[in-house]
Amino acid sequence: MVGAAFFATAVDLRSGAHMRIIPEVILCARTTVENYRISFLFIYLRIAFVVFLSGAMTMAAVPLLVPSFNQFAAGQPWVLATILAALVAILSSPALYYWTVRPLSLLRDQAIMEARKTVGYLNETQSIGKIGCWEMSIAEGTIHWSDEIYRIFEVDPDGFDGSYESFLELVHPDDRATNDRDYKASLSDGTPYDAVYRIVVPSGRVKWIHERCNTAFNDDGQPVSSFGIAQDITQIKLAEKAKSDFVATVSHELRTPLTSIKSALSMIRSGVTGDLPEKAHALCEIAYKNSDRLSRLVNDILDFEKIGAGKMRFHMVELDLVELIENAIEANKAYGDQYGIRFEAIGIDEPVRVTGDPDRLMQVMANLMSNAAKYSHRGDKVEVSLGKGTSGARIAVRDFGHGIPESAQATIFEQFTQADSAWQHQVGGTGLGLSIAKSIVEGHGGTIGFASEVGKGTMFFFDLPA
Structure with missing residues (x-):
């Protein structure tokens, strides 16, 4: 009984103390580590008291519960007294404290210090972040x-x-x-x-x-x-606003003179101002192509900022996708001619009506068709087809060119992403077009995807609710 009582006390000390460590630390315990050591002195005295009380109860209970022992004690009472006194002395001795309670005390002190250190780290981390x-x-x-x-x-x-x-x-x-x-x-x-x-x-x-x-x-x-x-996140928001304001201002300041430059170059290359020498005409073509490229870049950056700020607006009307494809082929014909590419419409026999923003959908078509032209072999064709998708009408743009490397396919719709290859760097680009196209299609409640095989070509498609 004495051993059981002490064991129960020790278990209570081990479990109770450790269960209270974290709450005490988190709630900023009122005592220091030194105070815990003092408190353990009282814990030891409590244990000693429990052991002494258990011994006394044993002295009283054993004679009553064990008649044979009672008869033995009646003949030799000093033996019983000596045994019980020795038992109480052993269980109450400093040696017992040193080998049992003291390790628990040290363990608790260490746990308290570690917990306080952890909470300190947590508070410091919260402050920094x-x-x-x-x-x-x-x-x-x-x-x-x-x-x-x-x-x-x-x-x-x-x-x-x-x-x-x-x-x-x-x-x-x-x-x-x-x-x-x-x-x-x-x-x-x-x-x-x-x-x-x-x-x-x-x-x-x-x-x-x-x-x-x-x-x-x-x-x-x-x-x-x-x-x-x-x-x-105040500083992050302020930085984002400063960046957006800067990009919008710079883009606007670029767009106005760029439009004038592009218009002037277009008139010169068309011969309105008179015939140009062959070398001058070649230089004019280079200047016009680069002005067109810069114009696309400025527009992409502005659209990118609108999407990021949630300011891209859609003017939804009922439209015919057959007419959309025909207009897209006509609008991008000159661009395809630069690369020796011919656009071919497939499956546009019957009208397919959807609700959408014609200008934004033309922007998606221009991106997919220009990519197909750039990454095709000269003399190839690019198929622009209309059919049924998984969630409505599907428009697909298929080329038979280089294809997209497998390493680039997982991130192809992410911002500023371009395939890492020699021909990719030759054709250039901002890496924003497909990301913008994806946002526009999703803004219509649709989905966009692709299938590609290196050396055989790529097909980009998007589905719109019909």
């Missing part, structure tokens, strides 16, 4: 913030009551309703919450926040609590 964590009790409607979130929101912990309503008061008025709606929607359907919104700190300054959270649900499917992070 400007990321804080929070937890919200759904039933109580209370929010617990980490220190970093208080710093991000510039709120005094004593002045924040931790309610959800008080948090919403800090959100920018223009973002408040959307933020509240999106978070509550995540509680109803269980999807992770991911939002970017603005806050207004007490000084009146506006900050941008990127917030994400997951919600725990009970067995009945009711939300219990949410745990998430919030990051201050």
Whole structure:
């Protein structure tokens, strides 16, 4: 019984102490490591008291429970007293503390120090990354913030009551309703919450926040609590705005004179100003091609910025895809002639009507057809076909040229991506065209894809709801 009592006490010490380490550290325990050592002295005295009490209970219980032992003790009472006294002395001795309790004490001290160090690293990391964590009790409607979130929101912990309503008061008025709606929607359907919104700190300054959270649900499917992070992305947003403003300004300043240069070169090369010597005409052709290339580059950059800022607008009307293909072939014929390529329409016997933006879809066609022309062999044809896709009408542009290397296929629709090959560098390009085409098609509710084999050619296609 004495051994069992001590074993239970030791197990309680081992499990209880370690279970309390992390909460004590995270909640900033009021005592230092030295205080823990002092507290362990009291723990040892408690153990000694339990052992002594167990010994006393044994002295009282054994004679009552074991009659034969009672008879033995009646004849030699000093033997029983000596045995029990020795047992109590051994279990209560400093040696027992040294070999049992002291290692546990040292282990706990070490664990506390490591936990404090880890929490210190966590706090420092949150401060550097400007990321804080929070937890919200759904039933109580209370929010617990980490220190970093208080710093991000510039709120005094004593002045924040931790309610959800008080948090919403800090959100920018223009973002408040959307933020509240999106978070509550995540509680109803269980999807992770991911939002970017603005806050207004007490000084009146506006900050941008990127917030994400997951919600725990009970067995009945009711939300219990949410745990998430919030990051201050104000500097990122300011940098993005500065970049967008710069690109838009520069592109606009380039586009105006470039249009004039291109128009003038077009008139000169057409002979309106008179016949040119052969060498001068060749130089004029080079200048015109490069002005056209620069014009495409400026337009791609502007479209890229519009897509990134979510400002690309679509003017949807009902249109005929057969007419779209015919217009695209006519518009890109001159470009194909530069590479000795002939565009051929396939499957345009009957009208196929869809809803879309004709100008933007012509932009997609121009990108796919110009790529097909550039990457084909001189004298080849490029097929532009109309048929049925997996989700509606499908337009496909197929060439029989170089094909796309397998190493480049996974990232072909990413921004600034180009296949790494000698002929790719010869034809040039910005690496934005396919990314822009993908955004335009998806803006119509469609999908875009391709199939390619090196040495045999490539087919790009896009499906539109019909």
